[in-house]
Amino acid sequence: MEFKLEERSQGDVVVLDVRGNLDTQSAPTLKVRLDSLVNFGHQKIVLNLSDVGFIDSTGVGSLIYAQKIINPIKGGLRIIGITPRNLNVFSVMNLTDVFSIMKTEEAAVGSFHSDDSTVH
Amino acid sequence: MPGAILVDEVMSADVLTARPDVSTLEAMRMMAVRGVGSIVVTNGDDRPLGIFTDRDLFSKIVLKNLDPASLPVGEVVTRDIVSVGSGSSLDDAHEIMMSGDFRHLIVTDENGSMKGIISVKDLIRHRERALEKKVNEKTSELMETSKQLMKSLNTIEREMYHAGKFQKHLVEKKYPRIPGMRFSHVYEQSLHLGGDFFSVSRIGKGHVGIFVADVMGHGITSAMIALEVKMNLNFIAEGRLSTSEVIGKMNKELIPLMPEGFFVAGFYGIVDISTLEMNYTQFGLPRPVLLRCDKFRASPLQPGNMPIGIRVGTEYVEGKTQVRPGDKLLLFTDGCSEQKDSKKRMYGDRRFVDNFKALSARGEKDIVGTLHRNVKKFAGRQPITDDIAILLCEFSRCDYADKKTSRSSGASLKK
CATH class of the missing domain: 3.60.40.10 (PPM-type phosphatase domain)
Incomplete structure (x- = not known):
């Protein structure tokens, strides 16, 4: 499956649909797109990984990168649609609690607003 | 304008001319032989009386069903000549041509004497040459950059090869x-x-x-x-x-x-x-x-x-x-x-x-x-x-x- 990123907006939240494998070849593309989103002031990002075949360690690195460049006070990174196989990659690396993994897009988008109310 | 291309560099100094009593047919033949689209009518000196162009052939002869063999060219020339001064920039000449839809401009000196003629064809030819020159220059630059890049890549590759061997030895x-x-x-x-x-x-x-x-x-x-x-x-x-x-x-x-x-x-x-x-x-x-x-x-x-x-x-x-x-x-x-x-x-x-x-x-x-x-x-x-x-x-x-x-x-x- 060809690697593809599609961007959608839900208010001030950007949902990035990731398609293909997140690996050595594609991870730099994701990092560049995330850089560009953050540079344009987007700090609330949801990564939809439901169409990701597999994630290798470099792919995991790109997600850690995302986690680090997004300012948690202004927003954050949410991951949705992760398949059991890819969740296992996180488990083996003991990274499940590093990321905010959510079940649905609604929950992920909503979490930013509940975070807002907490902050204010 | 410093650095600008002048009309003098692009114009044809060897202008095709004819006296006013020459038949239009003869004038057309002369144009065909020289492969140009215009002929300047003079009294044998460098003062243009008018210009006859291939466009005039259609508008003034063919459409009016006149006989070019019996019609002196002096009777069908455009007398309202548009000229550009020697030393003008090519961009100025281009501007005059575009604004008035002219295909030929006579280049004159400060006394009004004809020094040459510049056509749309000359202009296009010059632009093409300039573009080609620029492309060639850029291609050479790119090739040189690519050569330098390859050299740098080879150096990095060589350095990495040795560093890799050293790292393997360390491990x-x-x-x-x-x-x-x-x-x-x-x-x-x-x-x-x-x-x-x-x-x-x-x-x-x-x-x-x-x-x-x-x-x-x-x-x-x-x-x-x-x-x-x-x-x-x-x-x-x-x-x-x-x-x-x-x-x-x-x-x-x-x-x-x-x-x-x-x-x-x-x-x-x-x-x-x-x-x-x-x-x-x-x-x-x-x-x-x-x-x-x-x-x-x-x-x-x-x-x-x-x-x-x-x-x-x-x-x-x-x-x-x-x-x-x-x-x-x-x-x-x-x-x-x-x-x-x-x-x-x-x-x-x-x-x-x-x-x-x-x-x-x-x-x-x-x-x-x-x-x-x-x-x-x-x-x-x-x-x-x-x-x-x-x-x-x-x-x-x-x-x-x-x-x-x-x-x-x-x-x-x-x-």
Whole structure:
């Protein structure tokens, strides 16, 4: 499956649909797109990984990168649609609690607003 | 305008002229012979009386059904001549032509004398030549840049090749002689420089430290981080027997240096040479496997921790296991399990471990060699996309038994 990123907006939240494998070849593309989103002031990002075949360690690195460049006070990174196989990659690396993994897009988008109310 | 192209550089100084009484047909013939689209009518001097162009042929002769053979050209010329001064820029001439839809401009000097003629064709031809010249110049520049780039790439490639050889030498040091333990490994960098490394070293007289690390990615950054990890290990591990303490300290040291998105996964185990008790901390690598000699069952070592370099203040935990003579400990980096075949399928941890179990009766060098070959066979023509490190530690029956016999007061195995 060809690697593809599609961007959608839900208010001030950007949902990035990731398609293909997140690996050595594609991870730099994701990092560049995330850089560009953050540079344009987007700090609330949801990564939809439901169409990701597999994630290798470099792919995991790109997600850690995302986690680090997004300012948690202004927003954050949410991951949705992760398949059991890819969740296992996180488990083996003991990274499940590093990321905010959510079940649905609604929950992920909503979490930013509940975070807002907490902050204010 | 400084640097601007002047009309004088592009115009034709050899202007085709005819007297006014020449027939229009003759004038047309002269134009055809010279291959030009206009003829200037003069009284034989350099003062133009008018201009006849191929456009006039249609509008003034063909459409009016006149006979060019009997019509003097002087009667059909355009007398309202548009000219441009000598020394004007080509851009000015272009502007005049475009604004008035003129195809020819007569170039005159300050006295109104004709110096030449410039046509749209001349202008286009000049622009084409200028463009071609520019393209040629840019192509030469690009070729020169590309040559320089290739030169730089070759230098980097050569540097990386030598650095990679040096790194391989650093990693593949001779194992220390440890009674009851034999080691074997495979180490392959996917680029010249890799982010994987391993080390086996004595800690004091009674312990041996086994370390395998995989820095995310490969290439110069990963290799530099790997070197930093190795230096940290040498410094931090000295005299410490708690693996979680060493890894925790290493995490603290490395986090400020780590580029965003990079991390180090690995395993650190310390084996008590006299009891074969091993405490260990694993941090994000594919689970190391301990193959028990009596049960031929491979069990992944628990618990796990997150890799180094991700979170400040991570508390690393360590496990403890009793190794027995004949057991084999297999440590491998994810370059083995994440290798893909032509259909983009991953080799996978399970396949790697099953392969290890199937090979377990063989000698340790044969095991690691075959494990490596099988990964490469699976990859087929696909490139090896990540560094590969496989380290096998075999706890020998004979050596250990001899050692125990010779030590009447030696520590007993913890069951």
